[in-house]
Amino acid sequence: MKHNRFRAAIRSYASNKYLLLMFLPGFLLFLLFQYVPMYGILIAFKDFRIIDGILGSPWAGLKHFEYLFAGAGFTNALRNTLIIALLKYAFVFPAPIILAILLNEIRLNWFRRTIQTVTYLPHFFSWVILGGILFTFLGRDGGFNRILSYFGVQPVSWLIEPSYFYGIIVATDVWQSVGWGSIIYFAALAGIDPTLYEAAVADGASRWRRIWHITLPALAPTITIMLLLSIGNFLSVGFDQIYNLMTATTSEVGDILDTYVLRRLLTMNYELGAAAGLFSSTFGLLLVVVANRLVKLYDKDQGIW
Amino acid sequence: MGQRKGKKTWGLQAALLLMAIMLVVAGCSGNNTPNNGPAQTEQPGGNAGQAGENQPGDDQPETIELTWMVNDVMLPDSFGETYVEEKFNVKLNIVSIPRADYAQRQQIMMTTGDVPDVMIVMDPNEMKKYADQGLLAEVPMEMIEQYAPRTKAELDANAPQGWYYTEHRGKNYGIPTLFGGKTTTPGSWRVDLLEKAGVTEIPGTIEEMEAAFEALKGIGVYGMSSNGNSDYLTFQKIFGAFGVMPIQWTERDGQMMNGAVMPEAKEALTLLADWYQKGYIDPEFVTGQDLGPKFLDGIFAYNDNSSIFSIDETDPNSALSALKNINPEGDIKFGPLPTGPRGESGGWSWGTAANGIHFGAHMENEPEKIQRALEIIDSVINDEEVFVELAYGQQGTHWEYRNGTDLTMGVKQLPPYDDTVKLREEGIKGGETFFGGRPNFDLFYKYYGERLKEINETYAGNPVADLFGKPDILPSAGQYWGDLKKLKIEAYAAIIRGDQPIDYFDSFVEQWNSMGGEQLRTEAQELYDSLQ
Amino acid sequence: MHHRTWGEKVFDGVNMVLLLALAFLTLYPFMYTLTMSLSTPVDAKMPGLHLLPMNPTLEAYNKVLTQSGILQAFVNTTIRTVGGITLVLVFTSLTAYPLSRKSFPHRGLFMKLFVFSMLFNGGLIPMYLLIRNLGLLNTMWALLLPGVVTAFNLIIMRNFFQSIPEEIIDSAKIDGAGELRTFTSVVLPLSMPVLAVIALWSGVSHWNAWFDAMIYIQDLDKQVLQLFVRRTVIEESDALASQTELMHATSYSKETLKAATVMIATLPILCVYPFIQRFFVKGIMLGSVKG
Structure with missing residues (x-):
């Protein structure tokens, strides 16, 4: 029985030998650089002695995990992380899709291209720089308040109010990533047959119906795959962004798992870093598996595997 | 093949594949144990390999080869390297790593077995980790006494806390570097705004400050701001006026205490909360951002952390020049450190020791190399000629007297070496050396120049330093310090802004102690007692 | 109309x-x-x-561009980016295509392996040891090879290949084309938009990468551009360093230098996008099928 299965596998590889030849070089490179160093995960369960190497170091059990979860403020950091993650999925994830759809409705070629190019600019500036700009712009005497004053709004120091913090995190993340994120959707839109639109117009379908019945279905597989690919990093809610926007008054609501771990990460504390990474990854894996299952329930041809 | 069956076989095959991968891993792991040999053999692509061979017989027999890791970009065969090689009859293999990358690169190299002979370790906590892992050579005090006697005497006299940086579990692992002289930053005032508000005299006490702030409020200017998002900078001069410096360890009647939780800190916070409530403090102090532009823009009048170069009108890029550019009427002057109710004053200082120079563990078998390195270090710190060559370069080529005749105004680097990057590529660090850091205090002040020394003594004459230099070098600091800093920043901001009443300070102290503050205090006491 | x-x-x-x-x-x-x-x-x-x-x-630009090594770093980064894009496109598409074919055995297992690698990794030390044991330290290969096939790119590409109608591929085969020929002459031309996206992604990530170069590259003349940016931006915030800077009266404003460095490091990669855009024109794929 087992023997048969083995032979069947050999046979199916043999019948796909050209595909296999195409596949193997890249796959071996992948194994070499992704899986050979994978034993480093063990360091999370070890007391790392440099002289003994990772594998030779003594086992430490779950010590590093206990230390990680027992620190002051862990639950607060976990809660903040989950809130920010959910907010980002609600508002940041759909933003590039909406941008792509809106741009798709623009007829003027030069206008569409210019907007595309301009909106993707902030992606190229690190949060250290964007943070500096935002502190000035959102400060009490900054440009944003000057604009609001035309509408009779009293000036606010936006970045020091804890109640505005999540809103600002979401809005600035959209601002920084929307253009860059929409590129993959532009690529997907390029696959739509223009005759579909022409036919719809001829049938007298309204703009909304065209978006709903042609554009969105064409984007759906890409949206699904982007969701599946990103959900594994659910607990990584943007360390650079939050770290560079946090102040003395917002650090309570802005404390996320990454900043929490950073505070504990001493010099060369590889064990704790690995333990924290393993925690987020395991959580992420769980989400990916569940999400993939859900997607396949809906349409068994979608999903990653 | 049925789909369900297929799925089951996947599990099996996945397990097989993972096993295969584990085998590969196990095969590789043989190579993973780092060899702790001298770095020359491991040095990635460096010039070290060739250097080992070119030891011709015609060289003097005592030529010693040293792999020396320095924390900035120095080009191969630079002026500085050549100078040291000729002067001290050594062959240097410089491992030069940009400052921004230094700590990380050093950690990776140390972890994977590329341990240099001599290296600066920029953070004493890193040193303690390396020592713990057996990567550093012990350097007995007698050896330092014998080969770097002048430096040892200078450290004992002016920077004894440096020995905390090189000590670990009762052993000494290197030689501390100096961070002379005793400095804090001056505070500066927008005197044009003071005048406009009718204040003619630069305030010197807390009371005078308060009066000036009230007057400034009348013209719509905040009295002061500060970096409220920092564990140590927040209103440092005001705390100094109450004789306390938060987050530093200090000693009272033989007892160790942390400034952050001392009763004097509560006094200062009471005053600051009052000032905030009266509208003397820029509410955006909690961001710690844009302090420079806001000061120039006249949002607030007292800047509690200025550069000693900021009112140099001869420098077209100084803060004063920038102010004059937008506002010819504007003017900035230094003010004395404000004095508090008990006549105290002070500003934050990092102390007089910088960090340490250490030696790879393999050097324990080659004491003559450690000795030679110590001799070089002792010389660059104390011999004027050697120090000047390596800190400023050659007179006429790299530097000249600022006033053209003597050292009263200090020295200036000549173009193109006035660009720090270009200077350092030459192996000249500027004001200090790559091989020993800053010089002894006499040399430091000599080249610092009278003018700066005078500014320092008049306006920043009372630096307050941690008893250990850096407050986070205690054994369990890594575990607690991050949380304590966060707690301190948040609590202070909340109290000053009035989000919490003054009495919240007491509950803050309780939290501080329970979150590791008490544990660290005990350790500080032990460390202090052990080295008395 | x-x-x-x-x-x-x-x-x-x-x-x-x-x-x-x-x-x-x-x-x-x-x-x-x-x-x-x-x-x-x-x-x-x-x-x-x-x-x-x-x-x-232009003083700040002048100052930044006369730093020794920056022009070499510019060249290095350009080589890295071009080389990186080429390697990623070739290897990822070759690896992704078989995974998009229904006949290819154990597709699910392979995909799981890819997904797992996206979430878990062994960390810095084993990676450094691997690079060292392969003799890649201090070479451009240390920056290029590890990212040649990554799960993210591969899955995006496979999904795109999968969306190409089966009949198109089958008809090519009936015409007698082998797998490789079908791939290069039918599948790839249909996949220009996704290839453009992956090229842009990997190009930008190679252009912006600095951490691997900081860890694996020792020689100054092999450094990449972003390390210069990092140094200018970071040194500012180093407390002890700024105290040391006080020693130098040459308080040339760091703000302008920082900005000039960022502009120099960013402008070239920004100019790439407009060229990528022409692959996003509606109907471009259909044109190549029906045309």
């Missing part, structure tokens, strides 16, 4: 206004940094929006 209703005109108008507002906001950091980089150090210290330089000067 379709006659636009009043409602559609309103939609178009609102849409354009919205997009213009967004463009205005997203242009700001670029304009700000550009202005800073062209300002005199004194102007840069001034408060305000910094939308236009008051006394434009």
